[in-house]
Amino acid sequence: MATRWFRKLQHSKEGRRGPRSWKPSFFSSFSPSWKWTRLSFRFSLVDDPWSSFSPSPASSSAADANFDGFGAMEKEGEEEGAAGVERGYPVEIRPGSTRIGWIGVGVMGGAMAARLLAAGYDLTVYARTPSKAAGLAGAGARLAASPAAAAAASDVVFTMVGHPADVRAALLDPASGALAALPRGGVLVDCTSSDPALARAVAAAARAKGCWAVDAPVSGGDVGAREGTLAILAGGDERVVAWLAPLLGRLGRATWMGAPGTGQSAKIANQIAVAGAVVGAAEAASFARAAGLDAATFMEAVGAGAAGSRVAEIFGRRMVERDFASGGFVEYMVKDLGMALGRGVEEAEEEEEDDDDDAKEKGAVVVLPGAALFQKLFLGMVANGDGKLGMQGVITVIERMNGL
Structure with a gap:
């Protein structure tokens, strides 16, 4: 059912660009034709026409060769039809092959990172206080000396830090920030409760580099982080959020809120x-x-x-x-x-x-x-x-x- 819904959406002009109007009630209700909350990402996009969009593990050499951004792929699809776009992207997210970077391992971040590590994902961690990452290291995670070092070895990088200033430093610092070292086609996922304007700035900076960024703050506290029952409020390109479903689903229940910054709002x-x-x-x-x-x-x-x-x-x-x-x-x-x-x-x-x-x-x-x-x-x-x-x-x- 979900695949048919996505196929219908792919061939509509609205589907390629996202809906123009929303009617949200408090928290996460959407118009009847958009039921992300109800679907809760219990589907796979691998065999869907949307599998042609670009965010793919940086370890794939084909990703660099063919990455041209969603805008270019939409144009190609309009001219040749969806079947004319080369299939195979994004590369499916899989434990053991998708490389995850994690920045910030406090009460929330540590528990969330541990869930991905336990699921079999390759994990590289950066912690300002290395001792806080000792448990993750003991379970098989690698420790990085900086956010940039963590990102260089990752396809998807999560951040869970304290304040907007910490987000800016972790992601946008030209010398040590994650974006500076993130391979082309990589995805940043910021789970920090932060400023919507900063989320938009990070998304724009990521696009300028051929990468993607999603603001995905969470609600549910330490209990939700440990149990994987967090409410995840995601802002960013809808298809990138959908592609992240295997990872977000391990952490909780994700709802796409809209454009960059809307997750933070x-x-x-x-x-x-x-x-x-x-x-x-x-x-x-x-x-x-x-x-x-x-x-x-x-x-x-x-x-x-x-x-x-x-x-x-x-x-x-x-x-x-x-x-x-x-x-x-x-x-x-x-x-x-x-x-x-x-x-x-x-x-x-x-x-x-x-x-x-x-x-x-x-x-x-x-x-x-x-x-x-x-x-x-x-x-x-x-x-x-x-x-x-x-x-x-x-x-x-x-x-x-x-x-x-």
């Missing part, structure tokens, strides 16, 4: 919702405690009703157990909410033309009073020296405000 929206739910759980637990209720009993009781959610289940339980170990540093949530509020946005924003008509696309004009309040509460944790704790620690801020 979706993640920022996700973080607004998560922040509100975490603060709500913290306030509810604090009120219950002040009212003389047993917090654990309360959280369990309301979990079966309308107040129940995955956020309440994971973070509410950690609040009750006083487990504030990070599932993602609260300072990262401060960063994400800052991007939603237009504060501290990466300097990549300055590289784009300052056009008032583009303001909404850049996410700079939305009034978010709730997000502003959530950020102040999380900043309270940072001010108390708790920036490296998980966001569930915001309950300590609420408790201090109430003398609990």
